[in-house]
Amino acid sequence: MQRKVNVWTSIDWLTVTIYLILVIAGWLNIYAAVFDEEHKSILDISQSYGKQLIWIFAAFAIAIIILIIDSEFYSFFAYVVYGLLILLLISVLTMGKEVNGARSWFEIGSLRLQPAEFTKFATNLAVAKYLSTFHLKTYRIRTLIVVGILMIVPVGLIILQNDTGSALVYAAFIFVLYREGLSVGVLIVGFLLAVLFVLTLIASKISVLIGLLILGFLLFGIFRQRLREFIVAISIYVGLTIVLWILNEIFNYKTSMYNIYVASIVLSSIVYIVHIYKKKIAIGFWILGTLFISIGFTFSVDYFFNNVLEQHQQERISELLGVQSDPLGAGYNVNQSKIAIGSGGFFGKGFLQGTQTKYNFVPEQSTDFIFCTVGEEWGFLGTTFVIILFVFFLLRLIMLAERQRSTFSRVYGYGVVAIFFFHIVINIGMTIGLAPVIGIPLPFFSYGGSSLWAFTFLLFIFLRLDASRLELLR
């Protein structure tokens, strides 16, 4: 049974309408953000708003082409598209142009393309294709490993390009996995690890370590309810620490206190394990195991932060966590962003009347920090409107994803939701000081052809799949 539907009647026009509103609102705000009295015409293509208009028309053309192509194409060629984009990522590393420390751009004449933007929809296609394989169980470790590899390849290449912001987007796929059967525990563990991550960065490694230990002892005490065991356990640990400290002083090894704490954890754990094993205390294993995993995590976060992340990335993360406020660095941008948004008040200063956004973020005013212009010129009314519009957009996409008959279309749909959600949350969050400044664009608003086109690809492939959802079961 196979019948072709007419794309133009079965496409979800509501989503298309929201898309159009967002794109046009974005364009007007770019105009306002870089408004220049010398170049008043909004159509002036020497200015970024003029260029953006060209990108917008090109995006419309892309959308139409996507809709014309048969919906089976996307499923059939999912891996091919993925492979091509990976090749592009590799070649941009060697032949790309370096802009602001990131080698992630192809320059063709005056046009700059960023392959990392397009890899998002390609990876989404590949993941959807894989998860829709017949008889596949999402909760199997093997499945997760394959999905992990599908994501690690582009993530690794993007990090090599020095564009960590774009790489972090892939974390959003956890929602897709959750929807496809991963247990709710995954979400919770993810959340807890995030908290521990933040704590490691804010507080010193040593205090996190001590905190974890205390927590471990407390849990042990609560579950076992035996005061004597509890006191003995603590005494073993404290005693070992003191012995190690004295040894260190006597032999003058000059080891840090931190190493002493870790060493006594390891040594005392051996005693505990023996005890737990003898008495067969199941809960003890769980507590000890969790403790070890947490300590390992703390270690690796600390290592990652200090040895892997670049100076500017460290500063950006630290900034959000309030670890340090670098005068004219990242903290300065967020302060200016808050001033711009805050000064907008309830009704805003009016279209083109904003001044803050015009003189503070030269490099990022029309890209990463475009939401400031919305806040300054349109006030609380404007920002709320944009947020509600985005929420409406996302909920509509969830609805569309749920009504798919094929796993492929549903997984792809949730991927679209997850990617958009991540961008929106991080981008708006960073302008109001609630998320780290990791420099990813606000969908449809931020200036730039690559991101607009990539988001158009992402969305319209889904709309195309949705339009023919009744054609056949995949």
Added chain:
Amino acid sequence: MKSFIEKKIVIGAIIVLIAFIYILRLFYLQVIDTKYKYSADNNVLRYETQYPARGLIYDRYGELMVFNEAAYDLMVIPRQINNLDTLDLCNVLKISIQDFREKLYKAKVYSRYKPSLFVKQLSNEDYAILQEKLHKYSGFFVQTRTLRAYLQKTAAHVLGYVGEVDDKIVSEKPYYKSGDYIGISGIEKSYEEILRGQKGVKIFMVDVHNRIKGSFANGELDTIPIVGKNIHLTISAKLQLLGEKLMNKKTGSIVAIEPSTGEILALVSSPSYDPNLLVGRVRSENYSKLNKDSIKPLFNRALMAKYPPGSIFKIVESLIGLEYGVINPNTGFACNKSLVNCHNHPTATNLTMAIQHSCNPYYFMVYNRIIQQGVSTNRFKDSEIGVARWSKSVKEFGLGQLLDIDLPGMKKGRIPDVDFYNRWYGEGRWAFSTIYSNGIGQGEVEIVPLQMANFTSVIANKGYYYTPHLIKKIENTDTIPSKYLKKNKVNVKPEYFDLVTNAMELVVEAGTARRAKIKDIPVCGKTGTAENPQGEDHSVFIAFAPRENPKIAIAVYVENAGFGGTWAAPIASLMIEQYLTDSISRPDLEKYVIDYK
């Protein structure tokens, strides 16, 4: 696992929850919090960059060399100009209306919203008058800056200068904004990030009458500038000054190094210029004057001038010859002037005598043995093998190498290798007979003065050097870059250095450099007279002292001054004496050198 809530509801709820949190946050920022509401009373915000004082520069004994003086820049924000009495402002600033319009146009082109520099470095008097009337000129304000000032007119090439950033720097380094200063050459460039500190920003609310209504948001969003760190150089200001005096009317260079650390004690390039010429308003005008000057005062000869080393290179050949075992301390060669010309001297029956009398035919033979060791029967091939090995050995001494000194712009010089000659003559078309002049430091060998001084350090240390550097201490830190703490070893046995050192002592005691002798201080040296096809020969001298535990190694190069013993040797001698005894016992010699010709 069965969940009692549908997953789509969970995901939807998370989205709505975060949106709700964001809207609450926005409500707080935009409606409740009054901190950001400056525009209600028609106020505007003015961002004043707080420039930190640039770090001071001291010499090795803590004597101040570079400090700061206040300067005042008039800034403008075109958009905030309101009811301006242009004529009045022009009178205060002493500029024409035409000039005023041009400046304002430039500022508008840059940005209507951001402050631009309008008039830089107002005099104190102009600043006083302007301050009185500033409230009438909305959109204009004064920003305090600092300019470099120098206690002595010395060490211009070492210190370098500071100037405004250009568009290229602004686009590459986000820290710098148009109108900021940056170290452009010398130490000011090498240690820019340490010296500059970190800018701060103060945000003021300003009313329509250009009156400051107070700091914005109680200064919570201001950032405090961090003062630049002071640094101490390895230079001795006194020695440097003497060196510049001794090079009076001469062209060339003096480099003095402490061998045991690689610290540069003096780095003179002559002719030089007054560092005050490249400060402030007059900088660009003076710069182009200096740049056009035919004697090239901006050219740092100590690092950039490539010279034939002349006879001092015989020391290198001696050491390499001994190490290769192609000669021994008792090797003698006749002074055969048909090989290469020479002066009259007793026949060199051993190596010491050859160095003492600087015999050219002797080194023709030594170099011959180094290059043609008979490894191959084909003499072209044999020379190729010889040159490859020789070139590698010479480079170990830091010659023909970029030494990683903390000054920008050093040149490599040239120690020719096989590739070079193959490109120069073609493969298989050159042999020892083509390149023998290298043996006496002529030919294709070219060395910069810093390398000569560093090479002298290697002899003084009997086989190693620390990369020459100028940084002694950065305030509030206890270490200097680790690259300056690393020993660079040379593959020559210490006893060969002893032999060469003996000979070099004889050169000063009873050889070609008797003018370098200092009472009670054993000086070891070697003269050189580098042939110059363009004119008079160059005068060269390297030396270190005292013989045991040397404290100073020095290289002096005087262009077109003839025989090395005549000018270069006395200059080095006076420098050594000044550094070791802090006095000069031979004022006549000093006067003779300064008066020159």
